[in-house]
Amino acid sequence: MPGRYPEWYRERRSWELGEDARATVRKLRALVSERRHVVEASGRPDGQAILGAADEEIDCAEQTLTFDEHRRAPLGSHVTAAQLHLNTARLLWLKSFLSSPAEVAPYLPGLLAVVREHLARDDPRRVATEVVMEKYAHRRAIDETDLVVVLESVDVAYSVTLREKLRAGSFVRIVCGVAAFLFVLAAGVAVLTAFFPDSVPLCFNPSRQSAEPATDSKVPYAIVCPTASQGSLDSTELDQNFAAVTSWGDYVVVEIVGLVAAGVAAASALRNIRGTSTTYPVPVALAALKLPAGALTAVLGLLLMRGGFVPGLTALDSSAQIIAWAVIFGYSQELFTKWVDRQGQRVLESVRGPLDPPTAAGRTTVVPAAGPAPRAGPASSRSADEEAEG
Incomplete structure (x- = not known):
């Protein structure tokens, strides 16, 4: 055991x-x-x-x-x-088998599939391999020179495969490194604001018309923070009132809420992930990046609102509203990480092979297998017309 x-x-x-x-x-x-x-x-x-x-x-x-x-x-x-x-x-x-190339005939379709899977359509080595396969389909024989062309193309295809896998590994390491840096940054913000809670408070000062009535207050506004609020204020200085109400847990609560919202966004993004057969966890790295990004976007979004960046939303009325906006800002990290998600999906798809450009109808052009071309006739013309209409 x-x-x-x-x-x-x-x-x-x-x-x-x-x-x-x-x-x-x-x-x-x-x-x-x-x-x-x-x-x-x-x-x-x-x-x-x-x-x-x-x-x-x-x-x-x-x-x-x-x-x-x-x-x-x-x-x-x-x-x-x-x-x-x-x-x-x-x-x-x-x-x-170079001395007896005819014995390789059973393996040629598999070799052609490897070349088509990992080399681009306009790659000259892929084009040369397809020409060889077309000649083989007509004459049912392959000589030593043609076999060398096919094997060299397969060798290049294997090299491309290795480079794509290494690129996937490098992408995972970069994303994990950035995610770790953002985690440290979010933790640093939480620690610093816990020691200095009144330096940049996440508080708002709505007017008393939208807050709880306070007859003994010296100012016509209330102070609302993520973890506390107060309507009766003894000082006429706004900074002193903020310092009296703000708490060490304001940033911590906002970051936790943003992290949870980002976790929900990462879970919902799983519907677009098809998984991977490689040893490099690209989807896991992308999900890990969203968590600290959500914590930071929740904080930054509330700071922008407090600074008047969003007209009409400069004074939230209650702690519940602040938490609600933290949820929205935490989830909105999708606006920034979606580009990384797309790049990660391209990296996963490139491990399998190059993506062929779509046709005018939006469908991917498929290269037909090597073999004699079908004869033109009414049936084939009708099928071509039906495909064009479809």
């Missing part, structure tokens, strides 16, 4: 992906071993060297996936590194 917690700690956030990588290791070992028997029977020393390099990459991937031997804390980056070695091993295994 004592070892269960360290085991969970080592495998958090990456257990499923790690098992998938281990299964890929076993699969590639079997494929390389089977291919080695064929190459040894043909007596090709260059093929044996390529398969030897593939074995070394598989060993590196397996060592990276072994937590006890890995030099870094296994938070998920070890899975990405293992996938890098496995992709290289897979490419080396495919290059061992």
